[in-house]
Amino acid sequence: KWSSSKRQLPLPPGPRRKWFIGNLLDFPTTRPWLAFRDWSNEHGNLLFIDLPFRPIIVIGSAKVANDLLDNRSTIYSGRPYSVMMELVGSYWSFVLMPYNSIWRTQRRYFHDYFSRSAVQDYQTIQLQETHTVLVRMLESPEQAQKWIRNLPGSSIIRVVYGARNATQMRHYIYLAERGLEAARKALVPGAFLAELIPIMKHIPSWLPGGAARRFAAEYRPIVAEMRDRAFDEVKEAMANGKAVPSVASRLIEDLQDEAGNLTEEADEIVRGISAVAYGTAADTTTASSEAFMVAMAMYPDVQRRGQAELDRIVGPSRLPDFNDLDSLVYVRAIMMETLRWMPTVPVGVAHQLDEDDIYEGYHIPKGSVVIANIWAMLHDPDDYPEPDIFRPERFLDKHGNIDTSVRDPINIAFGFGRRVCAGNEFALSVLNIFMASMLHVYEIKPGVDVSGQPVTLTSEGSDEAISSPMTFPRHIKPRSPHAEQLVREIVLSEDFADVAT
Numbered sequence: 001k002w003s004s005s006k007r008q009l010p011l012p013p014g015p016r017r018k019w020f021i022g023n024l025l026d027f028p029t030t031r032p033w034l035a036f037r038d039w040s041n042e043h044g045n046l047l048f049i050d051l052p053f054r055p056i057i058v059i060g061s062a063k064v065a066n067d068l069l070d071n072r073s074t075i076y077s078g079r080p081y082s083v084m085m086e087l088v089g090s091y092w093s094f095v096l097m098p099y100n101s102i103w104r105t106q107r108r109y110f111h112d113y114f115s116r117s118a119v120q121d122y123q124t125i126q127l128q129e130t131h132t133v134l135v136r137m138l139e140s141p142e143q144a145q146k147w148i149r150n151l152p153g154s155s156i157i158r159v160v161y162g163a164r165n166a167t168q169m170r171h172y173i174y175l176a177e178r179g180l181e182a183a184r185k186a187l188v189p190g191a192f193l194a195e196l197i198p199i200m201k202h203i204p205s206w207l208p209g210g211a212a213r214r215f216a217a218e219y220r221p222i223v224a225e226m227r228d229r230a231f232d233e234v235k236e237a238m239a240n241g242k243a244v245p246s247v248a249s250r251l252i253e254d255l256q257d258e259a260g261n262l263t264e265e266a267d268e269i270v271r272g273i274s275a276v277a278y279g280t281a282a283d284t285t286t287a288s289s290e291a292f293m294v295a296m297a298m299y300p301d302v303q304r305r306g307q308a309e310l311d312r313i314v315g316p317s318r319l320p321d322f323n324d325l326d327s328l329v330y331v332r333a334i335m336m337e338t339l340r341w342m343p344t345v346p347v348g349v350a351h352q353l354d355e356d357d358i359y360e361g362y363h364i365p366k367g368s369v370v371i372a373n374i375w376a377m378l379h380d381p382d383d384y385p386e387p388d389i390f391r392p393e394r395f396l397d398k399h400g401n402i403d404t405s406v407r408d409p410i411n412i413a414f415g416f417g418r419r420v421c422a423g424n425e426f427a428l429s430v431l432n433i434f435m436a437s438m439l440h441v442y443e444i445k446p447g448v449d450v451s452g453q454p455v456t457l458t459s460e461g462s463d464e465a466i467s468s469p470m471t472f473p474r475h476i477k478p479r480s481p482h483a484e485q486l487v488r489e490i491v492l493s494e495d496f497a498d499v500a501t
């Protein structure tokens, strides 16, 4: 209930509202992070956007995000109910769940397998999969984007389901991409009117305005198969005594009773948690890996400085491994700058405020949808001067160490508070080893497209909830005969033959 004192306080400022429909017609339908940024420049970093049925708060600065989403996380950790996600049948995913005990239990299980220390167990897989990408790049550099896409996908599939068979792997990757496509398209604020005006979901798919139902009909079977296919195969393999140890198999063992049976409820939980990891890891991490490739091609001096560091620390006779990463400070700064320069989850995942709140004299109503404009925070010129330029040096002090007085983009790019990305350690680990390995052996340039025209690259991302680079470099070649030799030797190593993608 609103106390009378809260009621008297003004709502935060925002674009002018119209009677009844509020800001419905002003609401941006493409790249909302840009319109939100412009509104913030005009009205401030706590914006109120008035929509019928659900008020929206947009946070435009890291400070406000820390004050509210981090420091008041007990009330800012809900998720707004999504009609579209219900229509496609995604509510088994704890990413979407309200802040309640079911979410808490599942998030805790997830954490057991994806905390910083747990993720160290997956380094071997991540390194092998990175090496596979290096080899494929040599064989068919024109398919570089596909190989990069496979890297987080096949790493997470091996970690979660233990699968190594090429046919399975291809199908699982396909399912994860298509399954997540539903969320990418539906979760951009403003993408579907049904999300803003819930009654629209009842419009049959063949009527104008029935886009939501048509969308659901297409994606529902894919989302279901994404959750169940790989998991059922793990269960079957376990029953036959052939399972490769994996997150799914360990979770099953954890939750089954002494007779080896899973209750229906436990089965749902384990299935859901496994699919959350599998479904969220690939696209987000792929988009950042691609952004890195674009940055390296656009900023050759940065690329050379990264390579000089690798020459110094790793040298020409071997590939980098996880033990090198702490010494590769410039490569780390490149990773930080990649996450900042091209944020791949530009407006985060919306939170919901579960109680009335007061901030700097404004009343923020209970039930508000709270959007963190991550893109704007990472392009805030006060924290990051000349934000459109890719410059890893901004994170280094005069001794070449990471300058802790500069705001760390990792604390923004992965979201906030209790809802902060649950896979951030997995993502950072795979990104870091991938970036070091690529730089060590390859030279990346814009190159020419299939018709022989020079490629023009841009830092602009696609207009989706997970935003990928719009362009991709075409010239990816070994940077020396030594480097090429190192890649060729991978094929001869024992591990390689096993790894099928």
Ligand code: HEM
Pocket (backbone or CB within 6 Å): 094, 095, 096, 107, 114, 276, 277, 278, 280, 281, 282, 284, 285, 288, 344, 345, 348, 349, 350, 351, 413, 414, 415, 416, 417, 418, 419, 420, 421, 422, 423, 424, 426, 427
């Ligand atoms: C560069 C890669 C990634 C980026 C930029 C990213 C970013 C994000 C962001 C912004 C959120 C929303 C946080 C919030 O609500 O404030 C999120 C949530 C989440 N991410 Fe990631 N993520 C990445 C990779 C991953 C990976 C690899 C996994 C799984 C292994 C993962 C699993 C999750 C999960 C489970 C949530 C939901 C947490 C919850 O609702 O409690 N993410 N991520």
